[in-house]
Amino acid sequence: MQTTLTSPSSPAHGTPAADVARAASSTTLPHYQIIRRNGAVVPFEPNKIAVAMMKAFLAVHGPQGAASASVRETVEQLTQAVVRALMRSRPGGGTFHIEDVQDQVELGLMRGGHHEVARAYVLYRERRAQERAARAAQEQAQPAQPVLHVVDGGERRPLDLERLQALIHSAVEGLGPDVKAEPIVAETLRNLYDGVPMEEVHKAAILAARTKIETDPDYTYATARLLLHTIYKEVLGEEVTHAQMHTRYAEYFPAFIKKGVEAELLNPELLTFDLAQLAAALKPERDLQFDYLGLQTLYDRYFLHVRKRRIELPQAFFMRVAMGLALNEIDREARAIEFYEVLSSFDFMSSTPTLFNSGTLRSQLSSCYLTTVPDDLEGIYDAIKENALLSKFAGGLGNDWTRVRALGSHIKGTNGESQGVVPFLKVVNDTAVAVNQGGKRKGAVCCYLETWHLDIEEFLELRKNTGDDRRRTHDMNTANWIPDLFMKRVMEDGMWTLFSPSSVPDLHDKFGRDFEEAYVAYEEKAARGEIQPCKQVRAVDLWRKMLTMLFETGHPWITFKDPCNIRSPQQHVGVVHSSNLCTEITLNTSDTETAVCNLGSVNLVQHLKDGPNGKELDHDKLKRTIATAMRMLDNVIDINYYAVKKARDANLRHRPVGLGIMGFQDALYELRIPYASEAAVEFADRSMEAVCYYAYWASSDLAVERGRYSSYKGSLWDRGILPPDSIDLLAQERGGYVEVDRSRTLDWDALRAKIARDGMRNSNCIAIAPTATISNIIGVDASIEPCFGNLSVKSNLSGEFTVINHYLVKDLKRLGLWDEVMIMDLKHFDGSLWPIDRVPLELKELYRTAFEIEPRWLVEAAARRQKWIDQAQSLNIYMAGASGKKLDETYKLAWIRGLKTTYYLRTTGATHAEKATVRSGALNAVPTAGGTAGLGAVAAAEPATDIKFCAIDDPGCEACQ
Structure with missing residues (x-):
């Protein structure tokens, strides 16, 4: 079998291989190069990969078998996958070693299931490697290779090998005996010419260290340190060791603030701080906390730059954010240092909009905006304009479209018939694409519709890939806003009536028993023919269609109107008409108020301590962190830039914030608790009780210092009804169907008494957001998510990153099980431990991945959290071997357990039930409508490398965080 990359003039031309090669060659990019084994650098030509692939198939299947159209198509697809993988590894261009290319070809063949071809390919490579080794042994007596030269500052000089080695040795210092400099040095030199x-030498060192991460997760810190070295050089203009940064940070920081102001990036108010005092508070050693993914993400997307040259270092970044949040404080320096401490220690992290914009000239710090759309043409287009303005400067949008009249409804002004909601939603979809958040990422919006709306059946199909494309919205998200009465009709197999809101306008603002009484009265009218248009359907049939569309298209999400309203502290001043883009915000909206929420998350794993029986929650530290975090979030409300007046009015009147958590899975690892267990459900309960208790207490303390929020009077807080008490209200309104654990451990009576005395600063305090990006920055699992894969590849705008479960590796090392065979097993079994016989059952249970956990455990843990939370949580449902029965049971359980909302449904087929991800494809993707036979079908979705926990298809989503 021939695997050398042949030239276009080789005999392969005129063969099927040549056809594929020519198809692939269109992707050739001039700034990518190949380093051959002899050190020669040549242009990267993807057509040669296609030729080599075809020859591999020829070697196994023979000329006749390899000449088939299916093989040619397979080779073309494999070639494209290899080329994409290579380019993603160096998104800005660069060089590949010939071995890197062949590694990707081998991996592509394995992933594609062509095991015989891959095996032959591996054996051929091994045979060639042995031949080269033999030739090398014969040539040892020959003179040494010539010295490599580098170009630095326009000057050509010999490579200072000792200096390079010293840099790499410093990067691995203190990382343990398994993280060695020598393989990084060797791999770096292999990729030089x-x-x-x-700068390419330093980049090669980073890439060399990065390739070692799969062998030991601590190589990620070595990679980050090498990246840090290049950042220091870019920002400071010269190479600086980390040891020197203790003095250099103090010199650099005041100059950085001045430069940022001069470049019109930073608020001139920052110059009025005591910059020397703040510079002295910086802790350069915290630069070493970052893993590679976290630091690369900050470098690519967060650090300020002037003409594409970074001017911001990691600790300056955190202090800049802290200063921006302390602008209105009396003792600004002390508060800025306090805020810096929780950020730079990774105890708490503000949401991405806050990290982007705090301290800048336009401090748009909020994450989520919720609006309700009126039923008139002027109001509809005002709402779309508002979407555009908010999208330009802000994060994610949630729109309530329930008021807009249905298809076929009478239009009094023209004596015509309405075209319904769908044509307007198409405009919303296209607006989100057009106004792409300042060119950074495409706009993000989720549209909500109540289940009784006459257009609901067409709404369910908006994300289908079939049908009239003019009535499809491929770029926006949708969600069902489901009243309890509908769920009761489903449970009792009753009928359900669909209305146009123009005929039943008051249903939009009613919930609970009031809604049920009004709805039943309208049904009686409809039965008498007094309301047109309307339609009756079997509730179970509509529910089945909801779940079918959710399974097939990923939308609309399942959210519940009544618990969002009945348990809302603010029900005295308005109605919650929808949630937000990521389904964790539940705030009132109206024609005069656009709801706004400001987010940040506590890193749960940082709030554990050693106890008499092992790790336990550190309540004292948690209370301190949350007090500071709540102050930071409250400050956002006053400092924030508002693109729309209705948003400013609502935010200042109600002052809602959304404190969440992340690193829940990491905390379970530290506690040695499997996610799929009663102990995990109990920890979800107790940890969330503590977070909420201290957050509500902190808001009450802020009320003493700063005053109560203006609409406090008449709220549930004012009436002495705290979030866990409001479960009783839900049970009363539903008349059953509420099965929620009521246990508690903290003194809620004391908190109730304090709030009665002091009031609350914030109408809402808690919301668990996805934390997709900020959890990457600090190196923990996102939000409340289970581990997606013990060995996986995360994709974001910075490229693809190998991520290994370092808790698992530590355990396997302790047992003497971490070796090359284990790495290969994890790759082969897609990150799952279950097929690996030598791994103890205890570890298999502890390190279950998302699709190895029954979805009921996700729901049960979420239910325990929900009883404490005054808003909601972004809850993804993972389901292996999805079926209609399983979907039905899971979402009914979510309703009965009192959940307010759910987020994405992520499914995989039964044959992939124990797989996580190191493959390319889309494990989390839901099959298209053409790919299933209905709700009862089991879909075997392709595994994914791209772990997306946010509502935008862009892996760099930071709409919520």
Whole structure:
């Protein structure tokens, strides 16, 4: 079998291989190069990969078998996958070693299931490697290779190998005996060529260290330190060791603030701080906390730059954010240092909009905006304009479209018939694409519709890939806003009536028993023919269609109107008409108020301590962190830039914030608790009780210092009804169907008494957001998510990153099980431990991945959290081997357990039930409508590398965080 990359003039031309090669060659990019084994650098030509692939198939299947159209198509697809993988590894261009290319070809063949071809390919490579080793042994007596030269500052000089080795040795210092400098040095040198620019040498060292991460997760810190070295050089203009940064940070920081102001990036108010005092408070050693993914993400997307050259270092970044949040404080320096401490220690992290914009000239710090759309043309287009303005400067949008009249409804002004909601939603979809958040990422919006709306059946199909494309919205998200009465009709197999809101306008603002009474009265009218248009359907049939569309298209999400309203502290001043883009915000909206929420998350794993029986929750530290975090979030409300007046009015009147958590899975690892267990459900309960208790207490303390929020009077807080008490209200309104654990451990009576005395600063305090990006920054699992894969590849705008479960590796090392065979097993079994016989059952249970956990455990843990939370949580449902019965049971359980909302449904087929991800494809993707036979079908979705926990298809989503 021939695997060398042949030239276009080789005999392969005129063969099927050549056809594929020519198809692939269109992707050739001039700034990518190949380093051959002899050190020669040549242009990267993807057509040669196609030729090599075809020859591999020829070697196994023979000329006749390899000439088939299916093989040619397979080779083309494999070639494209290999090329994409290579380019993603170096998104800005660069060089590949010939071995890197062949590694990707081998991986592509394995992933594609072509095991015989891959095996032959591996054996051929091994045979060639042995031949080269033999030749090398014969050539040892020959003179040494010539010295490599580098180009640095326009000057050509010999590579200072000792200096490079010293840099790499410093990067691995203190990381343990398994993280060695030598393999990084060797891999770096392998990827250099004579005349290489010096910046490419440093990049090669980073890439070399990065390739070792799968062998030991601590290589991620070595990689981050090498990246840190290049950041120091870019920002400071010269190479600086980390040891020197203790003095350099103090010199650099005041100059950085001045430069940022001069470049019109930073608020001139920052110059009025005591910059020397703040510089002295910086802790350079915290630069070493970052893993590679976290630091690369900050470098690519968060650090300020002037003409694409970064001017911001990691600790300056955290202090800049802290200063921006302390602008209105009396003792600004002390508060800025306090805020810096929780950010830079990774105890708490503000949401991405806050990290982007705090301290800048336009401090748009909020994450979520919720609106309700009126039923008139002027109001509809005002709402779409508002979407555009908010999308330009802000994060995610949630729109309530329930008031807009249905298809076929009478229009009094023209004596015509309405075209319904769908045509307007198409405009919303296209607006989100057009106004792409300042060119950074595409706009993000989720549209909500109540289940009694006459257009609901067409609404369910908006994300289908079939049908009239003019009535499809492929770029926006949708969600069902489901009243309890509908769920009761489903449970009792009753009928359900669909209305146009123009005929039943008051249903939009009613919930609970009031809604049920009004709805039943309208049904009686409809039965008498007094309301047109309307339609009756079997509730179970509509529920089945909801779940079918959720399974097939991923939308609309399942959210519940009544618990969002009945348990809302603010029900005295308005109605919650929808949630937000990520389904964790439940705030009132009206024609005069656009709801706004400001987010940040506590890193739960940082709030554990050693106890008499092992790790336990550190209540004292948690209370301190949350007090500071709530102050930071409250400050956002006053400092924030508002693109729309209705948003400013609502935010200042009600002052809602959304404190959440992340690193829940990491905390379970530290506690040695499997996610799929009663102990995990109990920890979800107790940890969330503590977070909420201290957050509500902190808001009450802020009320003493700063005053109560203006609409406090008449709220549930004012009436002495705290979030866990409001479960009783839900049970009363539903008349059953509420099965929620009521246990508690903290003194809620004391908190109730304090709030009665002091009031609350914030109408809402808690919301668990997805934390997709900020959890990457600090290196923990996102939000409340289970581990997605013990060995996986995360994709974001910075590229693809190998992520290994370092808790697992530590355990396997302790047992003497971490070796090359284990790494290969994890790759082969897609990150799952279950098929690996030598792994103890205890570890298999502890390190179950998302699709190895029954979805009921996710729901049960979420239910325990929900009883304490005054808003909601972004809850993804993972389901292996999805079926109609399983979907039905899971979402009914969510309703009965009192959940307010759910988020994405992520499914995989039964044959992939124990797989996580190191493959390319889309494990989390839901099959298209053409790919299933209905709700009862089991879909075997392709595994994914792209772990997306946010509502935008862009892996860099930071709409919520």
